Amino acid sequence: MIRDEILVPLSELGKKLPYYSKIKPQLTVPSGIDMEVGIYSYSLTDKALEEARIKAKEEEKKKLEEEKKKQEEQGNQTQTQNQTSQQSQSR
Secondary structure, eight states: OOEEEEEOGGHHHHHTEEEEEGGGGGSSSEEEOSSSSOOEEEEEEHHHHHHHHHHHHHHHHHHHHHHHHHHHHHHHHHHHHHHHHHHHHHO
């Protein structure tokens, strides 16, 4: 069972936590309630989807960087082979 996630600074726990009992009846899905600066809530499902989207984007970026690096290495290797071949032919 997924439950709500509450963010409250420890120094303000006693002051802000009572507001949760007033907010809870308004929540229809498991939610995050952020009481660190002001008070607002968000769907934990939306948060999970956003985190998954960000992770997928980061993985795609990493994959593209690895492919670019591999292509550069292959290009450098081909260039070195061409130079070696040209030096052999000129002798």
